[in-house]
Amino acid sequence: MSKDDDRSPPLDLRGADIAESSSKTRNCVTGSGHVTGMNPMEFQAPYPDQVLENVLENVLQFLTSRRDRNAASLVCKSWCRVEALTRSELFIGNCYSVSPKRATARFSRVRAVAIKGRPRFADFNLMPPEWGAHFKPWVAALGSAYPWLEKVYLKRMSVTDEDLKHLAEYFPSFKELVLVCCDGFGTRGLAVIAKKCRQLRVLDLIESEVADSDMDWIGEFPESGITCLESLIFDCVESPINFEALERLVVRSPSLKKLRLNRFVSIGQLYRLMVRAPQLTHLGTGSFSLAEGVAHGDQEPDYESAFAACKSLVCLSGFREIATDYLSAIYAVCANLTSLNLSYANINAEQLKTVIFHCHKLQTFWVLDTICDEGLQAAAATCKDLRELRVFPIDAREDSEGPVSEVGLQAISEGCRKLQSILYFCQHMTNAAVIAMSNNCPDLEVFRLCIMGRHRPDHLTGQPMDEGFGAIVKNCKKLTRLAVSGLLTDQAFSYIGRYGKLVRTLSVAFAGNSDRGLKYVLEGCPRLQKLEIRDSPFGDEALRSGLHHYYNMRFLWMSSCSLSPQGCREIARALPRLVVEVIKDEAEVNRGECEEHIDDAFDILYMYRSLEGPRDDAPHFVQEHSKQKQGIGLSNIVLLIIYPSMKRWRFGLEELEVQNGEFTKFSSMPPVEKQELAFTREKKKNLVCLF
Amino acid sequence: MEKSLVFEKDLNLEATELRLGLPGTKESEKQTPSTIKSNKRVLPDMSEECGSKDNSIVSHVKKCDQEVAPPAKAQVVGWPPVRSYRKNCFQAKKMEAETTGMYVKVSMDGAPYLRKIDLKVYKGYPELLKALEDMFKFSVGKYSEREGYNGSEFVPTYEDKDGDWMLVGDVPWDMFISSCKRMRIMKGSEARGLGCAV
Numbered sequence: 065m066s067k068d069d070d071r072s073p074p075l076d077l078r079g080a081d082i083a084e085s086s087s088k089t090r091n092c093v094t095g096s097g098h099v100t101g102m103n104p105m106e107f108q109a110p111y112p113d114q115v116l117e118n119v120l121e122n123v124l125q126f127l128t129s130r131r132d133r134n135a136a137s138l139v140c141k142s143w144c145r146v147e148a149l150t151r152s153e154l155f156i157g158n159c160y161s162v163s164p165k166r167a168t169a170r171f172s173r174v175r176a177v178a179i180k181g182r183p184r185f186a187d188f189n190l191m192p193p194e195w196g197a198h199f200k201p202w203v204a205a206l207g208s209a210y211p212w213l214e215k216v217y218l219k220r221m222s223v224t225d226e227d228l229k230h231l232a233e234y235f236p237s238f239k240e241l242v243l244v245c246c247d248g249f250g251t252r253g254l255a256v257i258a259k260k261c262r263q264l265r266v267l268d269l270i271e272s273e274v275a276d277s278d279m280d281w282i283g284e285f286p287e288s289g290i291t292c293l294e295s296l297i298f299d300c301v302e303s304p305i306n307f308e309a310l311e312r313l314v315v316r317s318p319s320l321k322k323l324r325l326n327r328f329v330s331i332g333q334l335y336r337l338m339v340r341a342p343q344l345t346h347l348g349t350g351s352f353s354l355a356e357g358v359a360h361g362d363q364e365p366d367y368e369s370a371f372a373a374c375k376s377l378v379c380l381s382g383f384r385e386i387a388t389d390y391l392s393a394i395y396a397v398c399a400n401l402t403s404l405n406l407s408y409a410n411i412n413a414e415q416l417k418t419v420i421f422h423c424h425k426l427q428t429f430w431v432l433d434t435i436c437d438e439g440l441q442a443a444a445a446t447c448k449d450l451r452e453l454r455v456f457p458i459d460a461r462e463d464s465e466g467p468v469s470e471v472g473l474q475a476i477s478e479g480c481r482k483l484q485s486i487l488y489f490c491q492h493m494t495n496a497a498v499i500a501m502s503n504n505c506p507d508l509e510v511f512r513l514c515i516m517g518r519h520r521p522d523h524l525t526g527q528p529m530d531e532g533f534g535a536i537v538k539n540c541k542k543l544t545r546l547a548v549s550g551l552l553t554d555q556a557f558s559y560i561g562r563y564g565k566l567v568r569t570l571s572v573a574f575a576g577n578s579d580r581g582l583k584y585v586l587e588g589c590p591r592l593q594k595l596e597i598r599d600s601p602f603g604d605e606a607l608r609s610g611l612h613h614y615y616n617m618r619f620l621w622m623s624s625c626s627l628s629p630q631g632c633r634e635i636a637r638a639l640p641r642l643v644v645e646v647i648k649d650e651a652e653v654n655r656g657e658c659e660e661h662i663d664d665a666f667d668i669l670y671m672y673r674s675l676e677g678p679r680d681d682a683p684h685f686v687q688e689h690s691k692q693k694q695g696i697g698l699s700n701i702v703l704l705i706i707y708p709s710m711k712r713w714r715f716g717l718e719e720l721e722v723q724n725g726e727f728t729k730f731s732s733m734p735p736v737e738k739q740e741l742a743f744t745r746e747k748k749k750n751l752v753c754l755f
Numbered sequence: 756m757e758k759s760l761v762f763e764k765d766l767n768l769e770a771t772e773l774r775l776g777l778p779g780t781k782e783s784e785k786q787t788p789s790t791i792k793s794n795k796r797v798l799p800d801m802s803e804e805c806g807s808k809d810n811s812i813v814s815h816v817k818k819c820d821q822e823v824a825p826p827a828k829a830q831v832v833g834w835p836p837v838r839s840y841r842k843n844c845f846q847a848k849k850m851e852a853e854t855t856g857m858y859v860k861v862s863m864d865g866a867p868y869l870r871k872i873d874l875k876v877y878k879g880y881p882e883l884l885k886a887l888e889d890m891f892k893f894s895v896g897k898y899s900e901r902e903g904y905n906g907s908e909f910v911p912t913y914e915d916k917d918g919d920w921m922l923v924g925d926v927p928w929d930m931f932i933s934s935c936k937r938m939r940i941m942k943g944s945e946a947r948g949l950g951c952a953v
Binding site for chain 1: 845
């Protein structure tokens, strides 16, 4: 998260020494340069240090990583200010952690914005719709603050057609729009973007829900002249498009590198596009089958040569309604592919083998479990450079047949030693295979195993899956993301807490025995940022054990666990800067299924740090347990007062209490030498610096 | 150290467990304590399958269990964690394949009444032709691409989406079942035009 705290950065206590030794640094002086009573011989009269700031600006502009920038901004006020001036990409990990007003006030020269909204479990219908994450307040604020804005990236946000209209209107230089897992808009909104954004280079709609407003949005792109379009991704749009307009658009877009079609584009139409755009690097093939009413064998175009002509193709996806007869058309490009997504293609092992056999350079492979363990063995034999594998289930139910199992996982671990990321859905798994993967693939950063049957043990030994996941956290030293499943006891969490020191994201479902499980994790994983838990027996005591850490996290989600409303309130009281949302699934209550209607019963706890306190757009089913907004929200403030004097700085501490919005003095400490200052943890928390 | 109670039933401890209660009474299946509220939300798909408008979904699930073979557990909301878009993609196709049959009328020259068959039931032409032979008590002869059906008075034909009468067997099976509207087993002189060697 880019914004940690609104309070002034902590005083650089060493600044006093530096100031004494040389008059060059001005780190101790505020921007206003106001320090009275100084002996001119000891210190030069302070002036806004324009030279230093200019130098800083020129250096800091090269910092691109937001984590580096966050660190730089904490050095001192001067650095904070300059960093804010030079930050051109603004990343908001949780749209409710900071208000648009505050964000735009701090960063004045932003050209690209990325905002994330809903938590991930909302994708699986666990969050009631209408929960929030609206883009609307952001678009208004961005519009007035950054008229030069070029890029917007949104993930899990609700965006309306109206918002898209404003985007197009407010930003004449708008170049890139990427919407991932968003909803709330339709083809009407897309039409406005297409029509008005003359500089548009990227329009990427990824796994978003796009309402069909019966609008020919492709037709709204300017009809004449060359476009600057580089990327057009719309494979998730579930409505037909005007193909002729698309064809004309592709012809007029010589810079087009990425094109991902939706399932309403037939293979015949794909051919026509491919011959007009052989420069493509990323292609989503649409349905990859014949249009309705077209017969097989009627004067078919030469698909093979169309693919062969695309010499730069490295990423292939689509195959939404694949007619497997045509699969051979892609053989020519396989040797160059680094990414292949067959996860919508219902193909068997034999059919996969014909393709994968050619894919020596493959690094990313998404596929359906219909290829069975045999298909995975074939992939393992050929794709020695594989970094990311995702195996999705064709039948996502608990009791369906499992075409892939530990056999496939073992094969992959043996063949693909460079594996960094895996997502694997299966019905049956063994500890042995998971342990094997932990040993064979030391570069693993992301390990997500979903054994679809809840509470399912190792199907060969009958043991819980504790040892398997334990081996993963122990042996994969680079692991940052973990999703667990199957029968798991508290022991598994003990391993995670003990070894998972780099874990940032943890996903837990139907696991653990008691509070201890969650405690192990909260006490053991210092880097934990995102924790999502469902249907596990963790209660209030476990929740309490994370108090020291919640401010360092982006969010905590717990649904259908053993929490009580009092437990949640306790957390809220202890951590004023945490927004604690408690959500009831009304639909369930209305169905009258709760035998005893427990008034306070709830389904979801969702809490996150925020500078703004409870949000004002919360729907009625969300209860906020956060402290009321009361100015700063602190009950005790500790003032650090610096007394400039003859030869050195002296420091005083005054402790004030806030009562009914007014300050009353609590205690004070006479000025002391720096070394004698005792900063207790408690005092540091409430520290406000005064110069 | 606590032991997980959940997999006890695999060790069949139930049989020797001491319990308070009358002998012969069965305790309901142990579930994790967190399931007071979970397991109640059932996928709306289940209720749609059963086609009833009853609000109480819990009893619904029980009905479905009896009608549909075997889902042992009610589906839980959001599990497995696959996005609905993906689930719907394949579920729609599967349902289509499983529930809606592909019934076409079959007439035979000289037969007093027509029959109806479900094309989805057959995996290919050999099965279909065999079924027709059994149904109408005739023999279809040998198929060759060049000459059609040899050695028989009877020729199986079908009407496709365009309204044309075609010889059964010429196009790939998948295309056949998607384009076939009805079938007619021709006999005698009419059949000769289609390469009958009689």
